[in-house]
Amino acid sequence: MKYEEICCYQPMNETEQEKVEILKNSMLENGWVGDPIYVIDGFLLTGNHRLEALKQIEEDFETCGASVLDQDIAEDITEEINAIVDETEQNIWTLDQDGMMELIKKAIKK
Numbered sequence: 001m002k003y004e005e006i007c008c009y010q011p012m013n014e015t016e017q018e019k020v021e022i023l024k025n026s027m028l029e030n031g032w033v034g035d036p037i038y039v040i041d042g043f044l045l046t047g048n049h050r051l052e053a054l055k056q057i058e059e060d061f062e063t064c065g066a067s068v069l070d071q072d073i074a075e076d077i078t079e080e081i082n083a084i085v086d087e088t089e090q091n092i093w094t095l096d097q098d099g100m101m102e103l104i105k106k107a108i109k110k
Contacts, residue, residue, distance in 0.1 A: 001074035003054050006039060011048040023053035027068045037074040038104055040081050040092075045104055047074070080107035 026033070027050075037047030044051060050073070058069060084106055085092055092103060 001036075001039070001072065001076060003058070003069045003071075003073055006037065006044070006051065006074045007055065007058070009039065009042065009044045009051065011051060012044055013048060015049050015052045019049045020052045020056065023049055024056055027053055027057060031068050032071040032073050036072070038108070039074055039076050040078045045077070045100065075108075077104070077107045 035046075037050055038045040054069065054073070061069075081092065081103060084090070084103060090103070092100070095103060
């Protein structure tokens with residue numbers, strides 16, 4: 001998925017501008033490096049700081065563009081999560097952060 005497909009997603013928690021600035025500078029210099037942002041059913045599971053950095057890049061480069069905005073940066077893991085939930089009968093909305101991270105790890109291994 002590209003930035004334009006997830007740009008309207010809301011972060012799960014607040015971001016720290018210092019981390020956002022570091023990511024923003026790295027993305028402008030190196031493009032997208034590392035794991036994708038994981039999403040499920042239109043919700044952000046990971047990548048709060050990375051998405052905020054992309055939003056700021058979009059604002060800064062509105063007229064001239066930035067190549068990172070055109071790269072594949074996100075992956076929808078809805079089907080994988082649903083399969084695990086069906087197998088284990090877990091309620092993902094009651095998981096704490098560690099439980100959610102374990103579920104995501106299982107989903108991306110499938």
